[in-house]
Amino acid sequence: MSELEQRIESGDWTIGVIGLGYVGLPLAVAATKAGIGAIGYDIDVEYVDRLRRGFSSIEDVTDEDLQAASTAGFRLTHDAADLSDADMLVVCVPSPLGAHREPDMSYIRSAADTVTKVITPQTLVSLESTTYPGTTHDIMIPAVTAAGLELDHDVWVAFSPERVSPGDVMKTADIPKVVGGVTPDSTRIAAKAYDQLVSSVHPVSDAAIAEMAKLLENTYRAVNIALANEMAQMAHELDVDIWEVIDAAATKPFGFQAFYPGPGVGGHCIPLDPQFLAWRAREKRFAPRFIDLAEQVNLHMPTYTANRIGEALNDRGLSVRGARILGLGIAYKPNIADDRESASIEVLRILDGRGAHLEVLDPVVGDEGVTAAGFVPATPGSRYDVAVVLTDHDVLDLADIAKQADLVFDARAAYRKRAIDADNVVVM
Numbered sequence: 219m220s221e222l223e224q225r226i227e228s229g230d231w232t233i234g235v236i237g238l239g240y241v242g243l244p245l246a247v248a249a250t251k252a253g254i255g256a257i258g259y260d261i262d263v264e265y266v267d268r269l270r271r272g273f274s275s276i277e278d279v280t281d282e283d284l285q286a287a288s289t290a291g292f293r294l295t296h297d298a299a300d301l302s303d304a305d306m307l308v309v310c311v312p313s314p315l316g317a318h319r320e321p322d323m324s325y326i327r328s329a330a331d332t333v334t335k336v337i338t339p340q341t342l343v344s345l346e347s348t349t350y351p352g353t354t355h356d357i358m359i360p361a362v363t364a365a366g367l368e369l370d371h372d373v374w375v376a377f378s379p380e381r382v383s384p385g386d387v388m389k390t391a392d393i394p395k396v397v398g399g400v401t402p403d404s405t406r407i408a409a410k411a412y413d414q415l416v417s418s419v420h421p422v423s424d425a426a427i428a429e430m431a432k433l434l435e436n437t438y439r440a441v442n443i444a445l446a447n448e449m450a451q452m453a454h455e456l457d458v459d460i461w462e463v464i465d466a467a468a469t470k471p472f473g474f475q476a477f478y479p480g481p482g483v484g485g486h487c488i489p490l491d492p493q494f495l496a497w498r499a500r501e502k503r504f505a506p507r508f509i510d511l512a513e514q515v516n517l518h519m520p521t522y523t524a525n526r527i528g529e530a531l532n533d534r535g536l537s538v539r540g541a542r543i544l545g546l547g548i549a550y551k552p553n554i555a556d557d558r559e560s561a562s563i564e565v566l567r568i569l570d571g572r573g574a575h576l577e578v579l580d581p582v583v584g585d586e587g588v589t590a591a592g593f594v595p596a597t598p599g600s601r602y603d604v605a606v607v608l609t610d611h612d613v614l615d616l617a618d619i620a621k622q623a624d625l626v627f628d629a630r631a632a633y634r635k636r637a638i639d640a641d642n643v644v645v646m
């Protein structure tokens with residue numbers, strides 16, 4: 219048995235996390251909670267300093283969690299050299315799309331360069347950033363061999379997708395983890411390591427399986443949300459209530475999973491991940507039709523939502539131009555402060571472009587974040603022609619909002635979900 223495996227089995231080992239965002243920070247904290255040493259490295263110096271002072275901006279890690287982890291020995295650093303003490307290096311850096319919706323691999327490549335510089339013999343490397351099938355073979359193997367290490371002898375390499383959904387009840391340690399190594403030994407050792415970090419591990423035969431499994435999961439969501447979005451548009455034309463239709467279909471005990479319409483998809487995953495797969499497929503001259511169609515439908519939803527708001531105003535003799543509109547929620551989903559790729563922001567930008575007098579309230583993102591996104595924060599006590607519910611944070615007082623506006627346009631069926639009776643609500 220390798221020295222590394224023995225250390226992992228003894229429980230006396232250290233994980234080094236590269237990139238301390240929504241994925242990396244909860245993982246490092248989960249490791250500390252499991253009694254495993256953790257070193258957290260991020261290139262953002264100011265951010266690391268804030269974390270060191272005990273302030274977390276990641277919803278799934280409270281300040282108390284962070285402080286408890288620090289007390290238990292969690293080391294935060296912006297000096298990559300500190301990572302050389304780690305037995306396992308986990309890469310959790312961003313993997314966005316570029317200007318032409320092609321994978322932007324610059325963060326993963328830069329983290330791979332860091333791995334080359336800091337890795338020592340008897341180390342496991344795991345990539346967790348979402349990416350196209352083949353990345354771990356193409357980028358991480360060369361990164362470790364460039365350090366003069368031999369695969370399966372003194373270094374092992376795997377991919378293990380992160381499935382955490384920020385703000386949801388299930389946290390990193392509770393979610394089953396798919397683990398695929400670039401060699402059978404890499405799979406086995408990575409599975410052994412993750413077994414100590416999370417409640418259950420599902421080993422697969424290769425890193426590419428794990429890479430593609432993640433993309434299948436999120437493509438499945440993107441495609442089904444697109445189906446719900448198209449159904450909603452169809453139902454509107456047919457004058458049928460889509461929300462009651464979905465509730466009815468969801469009573470089927472098998473073969474149906476409910477997905478809901480909305481102003482579009484947002485966040486760091488659902489709008490982006492399918493494009494990694496599509497890009498890779500096109501490289502192989504395969505045209506991914508489902509992904510393209512889902513993207514077309516979902517990308518159109520902000521415009522559709524803005525058009526429906528325009529119609530609702532028109533029915534009351536008003537136009538978007540000049541209407542006093544209160545936009546509710548800019549986060550991409552309820553109860554979190556993340557507004558990356560948010561469809562709510564797209565809707566508000568369209569309304570703004572059409573001449574609305576727009577004010578925005580997002581109690582979770584806060585007025586500073588609202589201003590940073592380019593909007594005017596709502597003035598307390600104002601009246602509006604229409605309040606538009608785009609992200610239904612639990613803290614929004616919907617009953618009160620219905621009193622502040624002549625009309626409410628509810629793109630999330632939030633009033634219905636919370637059984638709030640108000641006679642001025644139009645549901646998308």
Ligand SMILES: NC(=O)c1ccc[n+]([C@@H]2O[C@H](COP(=O)([O-])OP(=O)(O)OC[C@H]3O[C@@H](n4cnc5c(N)ncnc54)[C@H](O)[C@@H]3O)[C@@H](O)[C@H]2O)c1
Pocket residue numbers: 236237238239240241242259260261262265310311312313325328329332346347348349380381382383384486487
């Ligand atoms: N956010 C989610 O819900 C989620 C869920 C599953 C998977 N993912 C995937 O996980 C990966 C990370 O996403 P995230 O949401 O945690 O990103 P994030 O933007 O929240 O955090 C990434 C962190 O990495 C740091 N960083 C960037 N380049 C670095 C480098 N070269 N070295 C060290 N640190 C570096 C950044 O400063 C930042 O703090 C992405 O591939 C994403 O697709 C995200």
